[in-house]
Amino acid sequence: MLTLRLLPLSFGTVVALVLAVTVRRTMERAPSAGDEHSRRTPHVAVKRADVVIIGSGLAGLMAAVHASDVDPSVRVLVLEQNAQVGGNSAKATSGMNVVRSVNGSDSVLRFVEDAMAASHHAADPKLLEIMAQQSEQVWDELQTRFGVELTDVTQLGGHSVPRSFRIPPKADGTPRPLGWTIIAAVKRIVLALPNVQVVTLARVTVLFECNDETLRSGALACIGVRAQLGSPSAEFSAPDASSEELVLYAPAVILASGGFCASRALLAKYAPQVQHLPTTNGAWARGDGLVLAERFHVGVRDLNAVQVHPTGFLSLPDISKDSVLLAPEALRGTGGILLSPRSGRRFANELAPRDVLTNLELQHGMHVLEWLDTVIPKSSTSSAASLAARAHAFLTESGKLDAFRESHVISDLRGGETPENLQPYPMVVTYLLMTPECVDHFGLGAALFYEKVGALHSFESASDAAAAMGISEAVLQEELTRYASDASSATGDRFGKTVFPHAHSFADSQRVWVGLVTPSLHYSMGGLTVNGRAELLDMRSQDPVPGLFGAGEVTGGVHGQNRLGGNALLECAVFGSIAGRNAAVFSIRRGN
Numbered sequence: 001m002l003t004l005r006l007l008p009l010s011f012g013t014v015v016a017l018v019l020a021v022t023v024r025r026t027m028e029r030a031p032s033a034g035d036e037h038s039r040r041t042p043h044v045a046v047k048r049a050d051v052v053i054i055g056s057g058l059a060g061l062m063a064a065v066h067a068s069d070v071d072p073s074v075r076v077l078v079l080e081q082n083a084q085v086g087g088n089s090a091k092a093t094s095g096m097n098v099v100r101s102v103n104g105s106d107s108v109l110r111f112v113e114d115a116m117a118a119s120h121h122a123a124d125p126k127l128l129e130i131m132a133q134q135s136e137q138v139w140d141e142l143q144t145r146f147g148v149e150l151t152d153v154t155q156l157g158g159h160s161v162p163r164s165f166r167i168p169p170k171a172d173g174t175p176r177p178l179g180w181t182i183i184a185a186v187k188r189i190v191l192a193l194p195n196v197q198v199v200t201l202a203r204v205t206v207l208f209e210c211n212d213e214t215l216r217s218g219a220l221a222c223i224g225v226r227a228q229l230g231s232p233s234a235e236f237s238a239p240d241a242s243s244e245e246l247v248l249y250a251p252a253v254i255l256a257s258g259g260f261c262a263s264r265a266l267l268a269k270y271a272p273q274v275q276h277l278p279t280t281n282g283a284w285a286r287g288d289g290l291v292l293a294e295r296f297h298v299g300v301r302d303l304n305a306v307q308v309h310p311t312g313f314l315s316l317p318d319i320s321k322d323s324v325l326l327a328p329e330a331l332r333g334t335g336g337i338l339l340s341p342r343s344g345r346r347f348a349n350e351l352a353p354r355d356v357l358t359n360l361e362l363q364h365g366m367h368v369l370e371w372l373d374t375v376i377p378k379s380s381t382s383s384a385a386s387l388a389a390r391a392h393a394f395l396t397e398s399g400k401l402d403a404f405r406e407s408h409v410i411s412d413l414r415g416g417e418t419p420e421n422l423q424p425y426p427m428v429v430t431y432l433l434m435t436p437e438c439v440d441h442f443g444l445g446a447a448l449f450y451e452k453v454g455a456l457h458s459f460e461s462a463s464d465a466a467a468a469m470g471i472s473e474a475v476l477q478e479e480l481t482r483y484a485s486d487a488s489s490a491t492g493d494r495f496g497k498t499v500f501p502h503a504h505s506f507a508d509s510q511r512v513w514v515g516l517v518t519p520s521l522h523y524s525m526g527g528l529t530v531n532g533r534a535e536l537l538d539m540r541s542q543d544p545v546p547g548l549f550g551a552g553e554v555t556g557g558v559h560g561q562n563r564l565g566g567n568a569l570l571e572c573a574v575f576g577s578i579a580g581r582n583a584a585v586f587s588i589r590r591g592n
């Protein structure tokens with residue numbers, strides 16, 4: 001462990017006098033916009049930066065822009081372990097929340113009340129207030145500075161008014177992906193800033209500390225990072241311990257490294273009840289920030305709270321992957337219905353909140369091992385088309401079946417002595433069914449993409465679809481007819497569903513689209529404790545750790561025990577900007 005004593009000297013003097021900077025290889029600024037793969041220049045040392053940002057999701061990129069804005073002389077370095085920037089932010093689809101002053105029915109207070117209620121009153125209202133107050137400012141900036149057209153507004157579950165903004169589709173109806181478009185736009189600006197460098201394939205493994213006698217006796221300050229550098233060949237190629245290193249000193253470091261939904265070790269430690277579920281997150285969401293901050297005694301909160309999304313796609317033929325594609329709410333919002341593989345029937349209001357739907361899936365879905373073992377014989381007449389048969393054959397042929405069985409042998413009964421919130425979630429499967437009319441409304445282009453990657457499957461007739469799902473054709477026809485007729489009832493259906501998009505199309509549809517879906521880990525609500533200035537807090541004193549800032553999913557406080565859809569992107573934009581500004585100011589003060 002590198003521990004230094006920092007005397008009351010300027011940071012620059014201390015670095016010059018005390019620190020031997022070891023850079024065996026470093027990188028220069030990306031040569032042109034659109035290419036964040038920085039050019040490598042062996043044997044050129046980067047001795048220090050003013051602000052180092054770990055992670056290039058929305059929180060990290062917004063921090064870079066706003067640190068740079070403070071003063072053109074502030075040198076900002078973004079370190080990203082992936083070959084591409086964007087993290088999970090680039091995957092966002094549903095919306096970003098904004099309290100618009102022109103919307104008379106919304107207000108900061110209303111926003112805070114909605115988020116507090118959703119969080120089970122476990123969120124920090126002060127952080128929420130800051131987020132709501134600054135939401136219009138970041139919305140403005142996204143439009144005017146970055147050119148992101150965030151004008152389509154919708155009302156997501158748990159919000160009392162429509163305030164979730166998306167990008168309208170293209171003139172021909174093709175949807176424009178929200179997170180990806182925002183990241184591409186902010187990246188363009190970041191790469192054009194002369195005082196910002198983005199270094200990809202650089203995984204930070206250590207934060208350097210020193211005893212900071214300039215501020216308080218005994219307090220630890222963060223003064224830099226060590227990163228391992230990878231090779232630019234793979235999409236996600238976290239460098240190993242033997243790869244080359246970059247040692248970098250900086251008065252201010254911002255953790256913007258995202259959540260931990262892809263870390264089986266951290267899930268086992270903090271949220272063991274959901275550790276067996278696949279995740280909609282990329283493999284990079286390993287909670288590095290939580291581990292890096294440990295040596296500074298940064299507090300943590302709400303780490304048990306991991307949001308489970310009811311519909312992750314299990315793509316065929318390999319259903320054993322840890323990482324799954326999200327089957328977005330819009331698929332159900334445009335008419336998709338859910339069927340139980342057990343009964344072949346609907347079991348829920350498909351538009352119910354995420355946690356309600358997940359619980360119903362646990363009751364009515366089928367344990368994935370049971371599905372693999374029992375659905376095949378039922379559809380043996382057309383086993384070539386059976387989804388279970390395809391999955392089973394692939395797992396057998398690839399030698400993955402035994403390991404898959406082993407990792408999912410847990411009870412499918414949630415009951416007994418264990419408290420409800422600690423009982424393990426088994427992996428259960430259900431079917432998502434759509435007609436061509438639903439698919440057209442959702443976006444045929446996107447559906448064809450899902451089909452190409454094995455997430456959606458289209459069938460010429462309901463009878464073929466029934467065989468593929470291993471359910472009775474008669475039951476399926478009966479259920480579809482019933483659904484279409486329920487839709488015309490003034491009182492809704494037996495599950496409390498009152499909105500039935502394109503329901504009539506289920507009565508006589510020939511072509512049918514089917515997806516295999518399962519509850520999946522989506523978002524880590526908890527994280528490092530942080531104040532409204534994006535300073536990370538020492539758990540013992542509750543004072544800020546000098547030189548250490550945090551923003552985005554790595555921090556906790558805004559979501560409590562449950563996140564409202566659309567609040568993650570807003571959190572990144574608001575607190576990323578705050579972290580960037582405050583880190584730059586801190587760095588200037590320390591440097592002088």
Ligand SMILES: Cc1cc2nc3c(=O)[nH]c(=O)nc-3n(C[C@H](O)[C@H](O)[C@H](O)COP(=O)(O)OP(=O)(O)OC[C@H]3O[C@@H](n4cnc5c(N)ncnc54)[C@H](O)[C@@H]3O)c2cc1C
Nearest residue numbers: 055057059087088089092094095204258552553566568569
């Ligand atoms: C499928 C999906 C859909 C979503 N849809 C929405 C939505 O519609 N609205 C909404 O508000 N939220 C949504 N979310 C949540 C939201 O997108 C993210 O949670 C949020 O943007 C997190 O941003 P971040 O910047 O904190 O982290 P990320 O965007 O995940 O970025 C973190 C980055 O840090 C890098 N990193 C991690 N550790 C290191 C290290 N040691 N060294 C260097 N780099 C490191 C990672 O590689 C990653 O690129 C969605 C999430 C998913 C998965």
